Amino acid sequence: xxxxxxxxxxxxxxxxxxxxxxxxxxxxxxxxxxxxxxxxxxxxxxxxxxxxxxxxxxxxxxxxxxxxxxxxxxxxxxxxxxxxxxxxxxxxxxxxxxxxxxxxxxxxxxxxxxxxxxxxxxxxxxxxxxxxxxxxxxxxxxxxxxxxxxxxxxxxxxxxxxxxxxxxxxxxxxxxxxxxxxxxxxxxxxxxxxxxxxxxxxxxxxxxxxxxxxxxxxxxxxxxxxxxxxxxxxxxxxxxxxxxxxxxxxxxxxxxxxxxxxxxxxxxxxxxxxxxxxxxxxxxxxxxxxxxxxxxxxxxxxxxxxxxxxxxxxxxxxxxxxxxxxxxxxxxxxxxxxx
Numbered sequence: 001x002x003x004x005x006x007x008x009x010x011x012x013x014x015x016x017x018x019x020x021x022x023x024x025x026x027x028x029x030x031x032x033x034x035x036x037x038x039x040x041x042x043x044x045x046x047x048x049x050x051x052x053x054x055x056x057x058x059x060x061x062x063x064x065x066x067x068x069x070x071x072x073x074x075x076x077x078x079x080x081x082x083x084x085x086x087x088x089x090x091x092x093x094x095x096x097x098x099x100x101x102x103x104x105x106x107x108x109x110x111x112x113x114x115x116x117x118x119x120x121x122x123x124x125x126x127x128x129x130x131x132x133x134x135x136x137x138x139x140x141x142x143x144x145x146x147x148x149x150x151x152x153x154x155x156x157x158x159x160x161x162x163x164x165x166x167x168x169x170x171x172x173x174x175x176x177x178x179x180x181x182x183x184x185x186x187x188x189x190x191x192x193x194x195x196x197x198x199x200x201x202x203x204x205x206x207x208x209x210x211x212x213x214x215x216x217x218x219x220x221x222x223x224x225x226x227x228x229x230x231x232x233x234x235x236x237x238x239x240x241x242x243x244x245x246x247x248x249x250x251x252x253x254x255x256x257x258x259x260x261x262x263x264x265x266x267x268x269x270x271x272x273x274x275x276x277x278x279x280x281x282x283x284x285x286x287x288x289x290x291x292x293x294x295x296x297x298x299x300x301x302x303x304x305x306x307x308x309x310x311x312x313x314x315x316x317x318x319x320x321x322x323x324x325x326x327x328x329x330x331x332x333x334x335x336x337x338x339x
Contacts, residue, residue, distance in 0.1 A: 020062045027072035034118065034279065035059070036076040040083045045100055052100075057107050064112045076118040076189065076239070077104045087168035098173030102180070109182045117182060118189040120239050174225045178232060189239035189279075190217045192257060195249040197289050204253040210260050210267050218260075218272030237277035242290035245304060258312055278314055280305065 011017035023033050037056070039045065045052040056075070064070040081097040090096040105117050177183055192213075195201045203212050217236060224233035238261070243250045259267035261275045285292035293305055 016059070016062075019059070023063050023073060024066045024069045027066070027069040032072045032074060033069075034074045034076055036079050038079050040080055043084065045078060046084060046094060049095060049100065049103070053103050053107050056104055057111055060108050060111050060115070070112055071114055073112070074116040074118060075104075075108060076120065077101055079120060079239075080191070081120060088170040088173055089168065096173075098170060098176070101173065102176055105180065105182055105186075109180075109185075113182070115182075115185060117186045118237065118239065119186060120189050120191065170225075171227060174232075175227050178227065178230065183232070186234065187277075188217060188220055188234045188236050190236070191239045192241045194241070194243045194253045194290070196243060196247055201249045201253075204249065205256045207266070209253065209256050210269055213257075213260055214269055214271040218269075218275075221273040221275060222271055233273075235277070236275050238275065238279060240279050240281040242281040242287065242292075242305075244289075244291045245308075254308070258308070261312055276313065278309065278312070280309065 009021070011021055023035070026033050037045070037052075044055065056077075060073070060075070063073050078097065078100060081100075084094070085092070086094055086097045086100075088096055088098045090099065101117075101119055108115055108117075177186060180186075195204050198204075203209060220234045221236050222233070224231040226232075241257070243254050245251055245254065256267065259265050260272070261278070263272065263274045280293065281287060281290060283293045285294050285296045285298060291302070293302055294300070295302055
């Protein structure tokens, strides 16, 4: 150990090398790593799309040189594509999110065919607020309009949701995806936020919430996305969600969300399967509204959040032999209770 340095193995020449080192270290310790391009902070995909694709290729090529990292690395290609009002199709001088996803996946699959690809959603417009809460649900993949057989919610059977102003049509993306060799390695990753983040309690609980989730993405896990009489079921992982569990509105919504994910009780609508994967936002306390798994001073673990996830039947992506941390005044508490 060199005085003043906490890790003498960490490369000090280039951030790129530090990232590769971090991924290799975590994966060789038994973890899986999901790499995420934060669109909110990096607009390269719009300014220089080919450079964006090649940057992904360069990173995955370097990581895949390590056999363990190659097998344990996943890719969230573009985080929050609706941040710059991207639609599934090209519009307003911007490329379509579907085209961007496919370009990146084509290139990355040729480098590492074992990658798992996470596809995030785009948010629907307020024009669907009467049927779906656009502020609560970042609507991932609305129904294809190729016939009533694909509609799981009766009121959507009679009309094409894409005829509603502002709603983006993912059909072309799915049609192209159906012919790709990485179809089986594609995971849909919607984002769900509680009232403390969205600023609204509309449709955030009970049947209204569950209908919104079914319509937005849940159907992908049950009947799948359908095109020309071909339907494909997709795995779903909650791309991000989190709460400090400090308000009654958040507690109500998060507990009804847990019922939905476990497909239990009244939330078992028949239109979705159990959703068993979740990326909690976040580990460090860097999101003031929802906090982190760590307390604000980063000295303790908020065991209530851990237990909330545990009660969903979720298991952390860590080696089986890993012992959960103790010390640092960590206190195990009960999962938050709805009042």
